[in-house]
Amino acid sequence: MKIKFEKKYLISRNDAKILKEEIATSTEKIVILDFSNVIFCSRSFIDELISLIEELKQKKISVKLYGLNDSLQKLFKIVSHQRKEIQKEIIK
Amino acid sequence: MKPVSYKKDFLVRNIQKEFENFSDFLSQLKLPEGFDQYLLYVVSELFTNIEEHSEAGRAKIRMKINKNLFLVIEDTGIGIRRSYLKRKIFPKDDFSAIDFALSGLSAKDSSKRGFGLYSIQNLTRKLDGQLTIETGRAKIVIQKNKKEYQKIAPKKGTKITINAPIKKFAFYKYLEK
Numbered sequence: 001m002k003i004k005f006e007k008k009y010l011i012s013r014n015d016a017k018i019l020k021e022e023i024a025t026s027t028e029k030i031v032i033l034d035f036s037n038v039i040f041c042s043r044s045f046i047d048e049l050i051s052l053i054e055e056l057k058q059k060k061i062s063v064k065l066y067g068l069n070d071s072l073q074k075l076f077k078i079v080s081h082q083r084k085e086i087q088k089e090i091i092k
Numbered sequence: 093m094k095p096v097s098y099k100k101d102f103l104v105r106n107i108q109k110e111f112e113n114f115s116d117f118l119s120q121l122k123l124p125e126g127f128d129q130y131l132l133y134v135v136s137e138l139f140t141n142i143e144e145h146s147e148a149g150r151a152k153i154r155m156k157i158n159k160n161l162f163l164v165i166e167d168t169g170i171g172i173r174r175s176y177l178k179r180k181i182f183p184k185d186d187f188s189a190i191d192f193a194l195s196g197l198s199a200k201d202s203s204k205r206g207f208g209l210y211s212i213q214n215l216t217r218k219l220d221g222q223l224t225i226e227t228g229r230a231k232i233v234i235q236k237n238k239k240e241y242q243k244i245a246p247k248k249g250t251k252i253t254i255n256a257p258i259k260k261f262a263f264y265k266y267l268e269k
Contacts, residue, residue: 042139
């Protein structure tokens, strides 16, 4: 299943939640998210998307991110790292 | 840099469209490397806060750019303290509510971090800028390591003001910290 984002800017958590509904209707085990149109994502959108990816992983659905520009790649890494740090704080 | 200004009063339900308009405007300016990312990040965080927490019908953005950035984003919503109270988090007054937000306490889920104002504060400090937050009866001005607390006449909603020099900025390096 391939989903291409048509928006240039993804700032709302709702954008990720809509995606969740779309994926829920599919039975495929690999989802490719195409970001080649996207210029910018907010930290909130990325946070929500990472939550969704983790949730899908539990259901044995793999998500691949395609077409991320350099800025988005950096932002994804930072948000992902910050989430892990928070998890460590909660576990402590 | 040639002085430019941007001003919009908009419905919160159109905030995504307004962010697109703002970003398109920004892309025409030749801002120093990293500063453009800082500005886009700040506006996206503040817009997200308005959308997720303010319950406001309308919001405003004003920006002036010359050698410095002057940015104001405000809404007419419930304010920071009421936003926490609604989620069973109890700041004793508006000053505490701002301090909660600046410390990274999420108004959405107390087991999560709220990165919005927390990260904006850190990034603006690194830029040698000034961040002002006004909500309810409280105003807090942050510059370098100083925080000034001022009582104000009751204000509906939340107003965030940023004054910062426009310069090259290692945005991702500082965001990571």
